[in-house]
Amino acid sequence: MARKTGFVAAVLAAALIGVSPASPALAANPYERGPAPTTSSIEASRGSFAIAQTTVARSSVSGFGGGTIYYPTSTAEGTFGAVAVSPGFTASQSSVSWLGPRLASQGFVVITIDTLSTLDQPASRGTQLLAALDYLTRTSSVRTRIDAARLGVMGHSMGGGGSLSASVSRPSLQAAVPLTPWHGTKSWSSDRVPTLIIGAENDTVAPVSSHSEPFYTSLPSTSDKAYLELNNASHSAPTSTNVTVAKYSISWLKRFIDDDTRYDQFLCPNPSGSAIQEWRSTCPYS
Incomplete structure (x- = not known):
């Protein structure tokens, strides 16, 4: 703001x-980064930015379990927004690693994290996502490439629930994308961060009726929010390459971290298609 x-x-x-x-x-x-987007460009396995990656050893950080940073190699267009991504219960960063290069090549610095324990609950994962962002912007080797005012969080399952917790703890975040999120808390009325919740129609671990849908409904109606339900998909849908998850996550992050209204065309009016069971939103977005 x-x-x-x-x-x-x-x-x-x-x-x-x-x-x-x-x-x-x-x-x-x-804050725009990269060429004007097209459907092909946001569905592609890589964006326009060449990227590199670096490993963050668990022993070198505090507050989270280490991870991998993916980042654009050129700084010719200036600094970039940054996104931290958490895995779910019992999982490691490998379950969300596909998102690292996919998002970074679209013009973000991305860190996929390991958590302190694979059994950590959502609130702890939220705290760890914020610790990872603090590490990125304050002490990491890529800190000078990042605009610390342009940050977002993502996560799968309990990591997705963690992204909701992180948003409440740090309302200055620009965007959140919970992926088939699980959380014991059902009301998020105090969350003001622009949030795209991605649920899955056939999710039996975090059924949309008791997780994604009530999460979305409880978010303030005055906030920028959207709910995408993946057609005929399971809880694990976001843990491997998924074009639908990628294209709308990219569009949401670009729209709200980069204030890039060129991506409105993919989010508003509400998208439809064979991969989408349902889409709700507060479009047009502010």
């Missing part, structure tokens, strides 16, 4: 000194 306010102030200041607010230098969104 602060950066949006600053952008509006710049336009007003330009008007006072006689500069047209339509001037490209002012009208262009300074």
